Amino acid sequence: MDDRLKNPGPVMTDETFVLLRDFIYEQSGIFFADNRKDQLASRLAFRLKANNLSDFEKYYYLLKYDQNAARELRALFDSVTTNETSFFRSPPQIQAFQDKVLPEIMAAKERRGEKTLRLWSAGCSTGEEPYTMAIVLSQVMNGRRDWDVKVVASDISEKALRSAKEAVYGEYSLRSVPPEIKRDFFVAAGSSYRIVDEVKDMVEFQFLNLSDTRRVQLMRGFDVIFCRNVLIYFDDQVKKRFVSQLYDCLNHGGYLFIGHSESLHNISRAFKLVHFPGALAYKKE
Amino acid sequence: MEPPVLERLKAIDDLPTLPSVALEVLSLAHRPDVTIQLVAECIHRDPPLAAKVLRMANSSFYRRGDRQVETLHRAILFLGLAEIINITTSLSVFSALTSRRAVEVSIREQFWDHSVATGLMARHVDKKLQMRSLGREFVAGLLHDVGKIILDQYFHEEFMAAYNLSREQDRPMYETEMATCGTNHMEVGYYIARKWNLPPYLQDVILWHHKPSRAAFPDMAAVVSVADHMARAAQFSCGADTMPFVLADQDAWAVLKERGVDVNGLDVERMTFEMEAIGHQVKEYIETVMNPEEGGRRDG
Numbered sequence: 356m357d358d359r360l361k362n363p364g365p366v367m368t369d370e371t372f373v374l375l376r377d378f379i380y381e382q383s384g385i386f387f388a389d390n391r392k393d394q395l396a397s398r399l400a401f402r403l404k405a406n407n408l409s410d411f412e413k414y415y416y417l418l419k420y421d422q423n424a425a426r427e428l429r430a431l432f433d434s435v436t437t438n439e440t441s442f443f444r445s446p447p448q449i450q451a452f453q454d455k456v457l458p459e460i461m462a463a464k465e466r467r468g469e470k471t472l473r474l475w476s477a478g479c480s481t482g483e484e485p486y487t488m489a490i491v492l493s494q495v496m497n498g499r500r501d502w503d504v505k506v507v508a509s510d511i512s513e514k515a516l517r518s519a520k521e522a523v524y525g526e527y528s529l530r531s532v533p534p535e536i537k538r539d540f541f542v543a544a545g546s547s548y549r550i551v552d553e554v555k556d557m558v559e560f561q562f563l564n565l566s567d568t569r570r571v572q573l574m575r576g577f578d579v580i581f582c583r584n585v586l587i588y589f590d591d592q593v594k595k596r597f598v599s600q601l602y603d604c605l606n607h608g609g610y611l612f613i614g615h616s617e618s619l620h621n622i623s624r625a626f627k628l629v630h631f632p633g634a635l636a637y638k639k640e
Numbered sequence: 641m642e643p644p645v646l647e648r649l650k651a652i653d654d655l656p657t658l659p660s661v662a663l664e665v666l667s668l669a670h671r672p673d674v675t676i677q678l679v680a681e682c683i684h685r686d687p688p689l690a691a692k693v694l695r696m697a698n699s700s701f702y703r704r705g706d707r708q709v710e711t712l713h714r715a716i717l718f719l720g721l722a723e724i725i726n727i728t729t730s731l732s733v734f735s736a737l738t739s740r741r742a743v744e745v746s747i748r749e750q751f752w753d754h755s756v757a758t759g760l761m762a763r764h765v766d767k768k769l770q771m772r773s774l775g776r777e778f779v780a781g782l783l784h785d786v787g788k789i790i791l792d793q794y795f796h797e798e799f800m801a802a803y804n805l806s807r808e809q810d811r812p813m814y815e816t817e818m819a820t821c822g823t824n825h826m827e828v829g830y831y832i833a834r835k836w837n838l839p840p841y842l843q844d845v846i847l848w849h850h851k852p853s854r855a856a857f858p859d860m861a862a863v864v865s866v867a868d869h870m871a872r873a874a875q876f877s878c879g880a881d882t883m884p885f886v887l888a889d890q891d892a893w894a895v896l897k898e899r900g901v902d903v904n905g906l907d908v909e910r911m912t913f914e915m916e917a918i919g920h921q922v923k924e925y926i927e928t929v930m931n932p933e934e935g936g937r938r939d940g
């Protein structure tokens with residue numbers, strides 16, 4: 356602590372901040388407003404060290420022109436993203452998903468003689484969200500094997516994805532997991548817990564930059580999308596473009612969940628806003 | 641076979657009554673020559689009620705600034721006649737409908753939570769849409785489901801059957817009430833509202849809050865209907881009535897639109913979050929009415 360006070364590390368000038376901020380925005384849609392300069396500086400200080408660089412301007416040139424730029428970009432994504440998440444986050448949304456959304460979609464599909472379900476956790480972080488979706492899905496399936504189900508989970512942070520694929524969580528991550536779910540869907544592994552294979556195998560992780568419009572365009576045919584607490588990092592322009600893409604990613608009758616207390620007001624009018632007890636969702640009719 | 645619930649209700653002679661002073665105050669509101677003096681005198685004829693109104697006016701709920709108002713006269717001056725009438729009505733209804741034969745306390749609690757939440761939300765929606773209903777929307781929200789409490793009190797078994805059916809089958813209460821009681825809480829509420837001689841707008845909202853387009857006061861009924869939905873979305877829902885809904889597909893929405901209200905400009909998401917945020921006010925309001933003494937002194 357004393358050390359840091361005496362030696363606060365490289366200073367980020369306003370010009371370099373703008374260069375880096377714009378670069379990050381172009382690459383990921385993640386927007387650092389002017390008041391977050393210090394936050395960006397402290398997050399990137401590690402990358403400077405890792406690359407043996409003395410100032411942020413050099414780091415910018417590395418990202419822009421170096422032959423290792425592509426690799427550093429991935430590390431940059433790890434550094435600028437916030438991976439805060441938990442199992443069963445925003446319980447009323449999970450409840451609505453379990454009690455109303457899944458049964459409604461499945462009933463509609465059965466009437467058409469379809470038995471496939473495709474769910475997507477867009478911005479899945481370390482996996483708690485997609486595994487929660489898979490757990491709920493397997494509860495709703497209740498042992499039925501005649502459905503073809505899959506949860507696609509994607510993120511821009513490779514570090515988060517690596518940890519998600521491990522599917523091992525500490526006691527603290529499981530704090531809001533109901534005991535019977537802990538019993539049925541986790542196995543103790545030393546002081547940690549591993550997701551049971553049956554659930555783990557339902558989830559397919561992939562690297563996906565959500566501001567990469569061409570890649571996102573390939574995502575099609577989803578019945579439910581969770582994109583929670585991700586839009587907050589984007590500015591309105593990126594939000595609008597991306598949300599209209601999400602609309603195209605959904606099947607008719609499909610639902611989009613965004614973070615509790617996030618809103619699509621002024622972002623999109625394409626969806627129907629559906630009120631559930633304690634939760635909102637957006638439906639594609 | 642038993643006669644239908646509505647017939648049996650009409651034969652009951654100990655239905656709850658509103659204090660006569662409350663009714664008088666309500667009717668005063670329509671007199672063109674009404675004065676503060678007149679209303680204050682009227683309320684003073686029921687001293688316990690007068691004391692409660694004064695405490696309510698001083699509760700953190702209604703109080704503006706930190707001046708304590710000492711007399712009813714000043715309370716009316718500060719809060720306005722409309723608000724005093726609202727307070728008087730709410731207090732009277734609460735005292736008429738609480739203590740008696742409470743069978744299933746938890747459902748009663750849910751009922752009042754839902755009613756107060758709807759009242760608060762109605763006030764909020766009214767402000768947002770600039771309807772200027774002068775606080776009448778609050779009373780309307782508070783009373784819209786009064787029929788449910790009557791059903792629960794006098795036809796408990798039938799009402800509980802409707803309640804359980806609504807939960808099991810995910811159907812609205814007014815539908816399942818029809819199945820188990822042969823009537824619904826709107827008809828029953830309307831009957832009691834007429835018996836109590838409540839003002840026409842209240843009778844109307846009580847009867848038509850699930851179909852505002854049929855109401856004689858469609859704006860008011862629509863505001864209450866929107867508030868009713870928002871209260872349920874914020875999980876103040878009487879336990880049953882938890883079906884998902886699309887606000888823009890509701891009858892109330894069409895009514896507001898037709899009457900030139902800028903519903904498209906309304907930030908529904910924000911309104912939903914605000915409803916969640918006013919949730920704590922619900923408990924506070926109920927505490928204040930149930931026990932005005934404590935509520936009144938809270939920050940005095």
Ligand SMILES: C[S@@+](CC[C@H](N)C(=O)[O-])C[C@H]1O[C@@H](n2cnc3c(N)ncnc32)[C@H](O)[C@@H]1O
Binds near residue numbers: 439582
């Ligand atoms: C706060 S977490 C939310 C995790 C989870 N959805 C939840 O609600 O608990 C945000 C996640 O979004 C990811 N993210 C941010 N920008 C992204 C982008 N442009 N493309 C893909 N993922 C992104 C971050 O890496 C991070 O893991």
Ligand SMILES: [Fe+2]
Binds near residue numbers: 849
């Ligand atoms: Fe009702």
Ligand SMILES: [Fe+2]
Binds near residue numbers: 784785868
């Ligand atoms: Fe209601």
